[in-house]
Structures are given as structure tokens and as C-alpha cells.
Amino acid sequence: MGNGEKGTNERKIFGISWNVFLLGIVSFLNDMSSEMISPIVPSYLTDVLGEGKLISGSIMGAIESMSSLFKVAFGYVSDRFKKRKAFVFIGYALSTLAKGALAFTRSWWDFLTLRALDRIGKGIRTAPRDALIAESSEKGKSGKSFGFHRMMDTLGAVAGPLVAIGILKLLEGLPVEKAYRYVFLLSAVPGLISLLVILLFVKDRGAEVKKKITGISTLRDRNLQLFLAVVALGALGRYSYAFTLWKAEELGYTVVQGMAFYALFNTIYALSAYPIGIYSDRLGKKRMITAGFAVAALASLAFAYARDLATLVGAFALYGLYIAIEDTVPRAYMADLAKDYEKGTIIGAYHTVFGLFVLPASVIAGYLWKTYSLTYSFLFSAAMNLLALVLMLLVPER
Incomplete structure (x- = not known):
């Protein structure tokens, strides 16, 4: 049975399958949980735990990259056993536990260990979840499904910082460190609700794939390998979100004001992800990915030279x-290229390549920040994205 038939026969809501809708709800809740803590993490590292710029930048990069080695492995395992839901549940459960436990950290090592556990959870769930989305989508509409999922994920990211701001306002009389710890603890609540949704309502689709795994033939395609090289280059220009908040702090804005900028970024992301997914199905995913690198370069240049509020707001909007684009379209592009029996493996390969190059990206950005200034960190990112754009032009149309 092809994924078009599955999507057609399954109950739909908002023009997408019920399964994709439920996975969107799960991501909304989980990202609300994650983004309740994300805006305070940079300040927690530097102000509460007292870590320096290079270590803080490297830790943030390590956190972003930590899950990468697990993504292709668990994508492959979920292909082998034709079970997606179990890996999705385990991955989200580990992340929920790790986020709540941050309330008890006392050193950068404790912090990194728990954030690593969170990222391992992400590594376990990401490829099986994306494969499940692909298997639950109508043929030719993978961009729409992934766009909806990224929109829901990012609406959670909009809600998370706003909830955190509300909590911090309520706890205004407490020492900053104690308030941060309460936010960490409360962030586990939406994560626990998302686990119930997975357990009770999400349905597996992997068992409907009848073919045996006969090899990862798609990965031998030279054009796919070229695209993965583009992904690697683009990832070198993908600095952690923490650098954007450090830029706002450098310009004199408080942590709470930084949360407002971060909410703006996520609002732009949420409003654009779904239409981007739909238009990528119509206009072509390669064109949309290429345009994304151009927008990335512009965002980096705006952050590099931001000296006033208007430029900084524009930078966060472009960043969103x-x-x-980058979090939506490449997933759908890889899902379209993958054969039914290896969707988890192929999508996992994309996530792994991307994740492996995100770590050096933030380490380089941290080094440039420490040695020169944040301006050079963003200029490096702009250069990498422009190179990725040029290389993307060499990838043949599909």
C-alpha cells in the first residue's frame, strides 16, 4: 500500500490525516515544554552557572548536535521492525524527564548531561516520527503535512516563552536562580500530556510497509549525496538560537525582553511553516530550499549589523x-526521495548529517565571539549559507 492510499482512506482534519494532526498536537505540547526553558538557558549558563562565552557557545552547539548520531540509527531500526510509535513515545518520554530534572542542576556538567539526555530522546524519536508523518500523508502532499507539523511545533514554541514570562512574573520576588528552577520543573507538565496523546491516540503505520529492507539504495544516488553535502554546508551556518538572544543582550535588552524577541521569531516561523510546506509541493522543494539559504544569509547579516530596535526585529523575523523553510522543506524532500521500506533510514540520514555539522557551527561561532565579536559569528554564518545556495543550484530538479 502506498502512502497516497493510506492518506486517502484515513480520517482527515484541516485537509491532513488524523495521525498527522495528532502528531502536530504532540509536537505543540512538547515544544511548549522545551521553549518554556530555551530562552532562559543562555542566561542560566552564563549568569547562574557562571560559564564563559566559548564554553557556553560550545555547550549550546553540543546540545543541538547531540541527537544526530541516534537519528539515522533509530530511523533504520524503526524501518527494520516497522514500528514507529514505540520509538516516538520513548524519545518524548526521555526528553520530558530530562527537562524537568534541570531544576536540580548545580554545574555545567549536570546541565550538559541532562540536555544530552533530552537530545538523545530527540534522536530516538525524530526519524521514526517523520517517517510516520510521511506514511500518513497523501502522495504529492508531503510538504503540506510537514508544514502543518512544523507550524504546530512552532506554535508550541510561541506559547512556551509566553508561559515562562508569566511564571517569572509570578515569581518576581524570588531570587533569579530559584525562579529559573521552578520554570524547569513546570516545563515537564505539557510533556507529560503529550505522552498520553501518543499512548492513547496515535496509530502506527510502519506495519503497512510489506517490503523487506533490501539495502539503503537511495543513499547511493549521487544527487542525493550532493544534496547531503549542501545540508552539511548549510548546517555550518546554523548557529544556535542562543546567539540571537546573546545579541539582544549585547544591545542592552533584558532576559524577559529577549523572550519577547524569541516569541516574535517563533510567531513568524509558525505563521510561515504551513504555507511554505503547501507551496513547496506546488513550486518545487529545491527552489524553496535554495530560497531558504538566501533568507538565512540576509538574517545573519541583519544580526551582524543590528544596532537599533528596527534592525533587530527585522533580523528575528528573517531568522523565523x-x-x-529549513526545518520543513528538506524533510519533505527526503521523504519524497525515500522508498517506502526505508523512509526512516533516509530521513534519519538527513537529520544525522545536519546534526553533525551543527556542533562545529556553534563552536566556531563561539570562538569568533570570544576572539573578535558576535558580528563575526553572524558573518561566518552568512558566508556558509551563500556557499550552500551556490551548491544547491547544482542539484538537479526532481
Whole structure:
């Protein structure tokens, strides 16, 4: 049975399958949980735990990259056993536990260990979840499904910082460190609700794939390998979100004001991800990915030279649009290229390549920040994205 038939026969809501809708709800809740803590993490590292710029930048990069080695492995395992839901549940459960436990950290090592556990959870769930989305989508509409999922994920990211701001306002009389710890603890609540949704309502689709695994033939395609090289280059220009908040702090804005900028970024992301997914199905995913690298370069240049509020707001808006394209369209592109029996493996390969190059990206950005200034960190990113754009032009149309 092809994924078009599955999507057609399954109950739909908002023009997408019920399964994709439920996975969107799960991501909304989980990202609300994650983004309740994300805006305070940079300040927690530097102000509470007292870590320096290079270590803080490297830790943030390590956190982003930590899950990469697990993504292709668990994508392959979920292909082998034709079970997606179990890996999705385990991955989200580990992340929920790790986020709540941050309330008890006392050193950068404790912090990194728990954030690593969170990222391992992400590594376990990501490829099986994306494969499940692909298997639950109508043929030719993978961009729409992934766009909806990224939109829901990012609406959670909009809600998370706002909830955190509300909590911090309520706890205004407490020492900053104690308030941060309460936010960490409360972030586990939406994560626990998302686990119930997975357990009770999400349905597996992997068992409907009848073919045996006969090899990862798609990965031998030279054009796919070229695209993965583009992904690697683009990832070198993908600095952690923490650098954007450090830029706002450098310009004199408080942590709470930084949360407002971060909410703006996520709002732009949420509003654009779904239409980007739909238009990528119509206009071509290669064109949309290429445009994304151009937007990324513009966002980096705006952050590099931001000296006033208007430029900084524009930078966060461009950053939101860039991440919406980069987090949506390549997943759908890889899902379209993958054969039914290896969707988890192929999508996992994309995530792994991307994740492996995100770590050096933030380490380089941290080094440039420490040695020169944040301006050079963003200029490096702009250069990498422009190189990725040029290389993307060499990838043949599909």
C-alpha cells in the first residue's frame, strides 16, 4: 500500500490525516515544554552557572548536535521492525524527564548531561516520527503535512516563552536562580500530556510497509549525496538560537525582553511553516530550499549589523522565516526521495548529517565571539549559507 492510499482512506482534519494532526498536537505540547526553558538557558549558563562565552557557545552547539548520531540509527531500526510509535513515545518520554530534572542542576556538567539526555530522546524519536508523518500523508502532499507539523511545533514554541514570562512574573520576588528552577520543573507538565496523546491516540503505520529492507539504495544516488553535502554546508551556518538572544543582550535588552524577541521569531516561523510546506509541493522543494539559504544569509547579516530596535526585529523575523523553510522543506524532500521500506533510514540520514555539522557551527561561532565579536559569528554564518545556495543550484530538479 502506498502512502497516497493510506492518506486517502484515513480520517482527515484541516485537509491532513488524523495521525498527522495528532502528531502536530504532540509536537505543540512538547515544544511548549522545551521553549518554556530555551530562552532562559543562555542566561542560566552564563549568569547562574557562571560559564564563559566559548564554553557556553560550545555547550549550546553540543546540545543541538547531540541527537544526530541516534537519528539515522533509530530511523533504520524503526524501518527494520516497522514500528514507529514505540520509538516516538520513548524519545518524548526521555526528553520530558530530562527537562524537568534541570531544576536540580548545580554545574555545567549536570546541565550538559541532562540536555544530552533530552537530545538523545530527540534522536530516538525524530526519524521514526517523520517517517510516520510521511506514511500518513497523501502522495504529492508531503510538504503540506510537514508544514502543518512544523507550524504546530512552532506554535508550541510561541506559547512556551509566553508561559515562562508569566511564571517569572509570578515569581518576581524570588531570587533569579530559584525562579529559573521552578520554570524547569513546570516545563515537564505539557510533556507529560503529550505522552498520553501518543499512548492513547496515535496509530502506527510502519506495519503497512510489506517490503523487506533490501539495502539503503537511495543513499547511493549521487544527487542525493550532493544534496547531503549542501545540508552539511548549510548546517555550518546554523548557529544556535542562543546567539540571537546573546545579541539582544549585547544591545542592552533584558532576559524577559529577549523572550519577547524569541516569541516574535517563533510567531513568524509558525505563521510561515504551513504555507511554505503547501507551496513547496506546488513550486518545487529545491527552489524553496535554495530560497531558504538566501533568507538565512540576509538574517545573519541583519544580526551582524543590528544596532537599533528596527534592525533587530527585522533580523528575528528573517531568522523565523529561514528556520521555517529549513526545518520543513528538506524533510519533505527526503521523504519524497525515500522508498517506502526505508523512509526512516533516509530521513534519519538527513537529520544525522545536519546534526553533525551543527556542533562545529556553534563552536566556531563561539570562538569568533570570544576572539573578535558576535558580528563575526553572524558573518561566518552568512558566508556558509551563500556557499550552500551556490551548491544547491547544482542539484538537479526532481
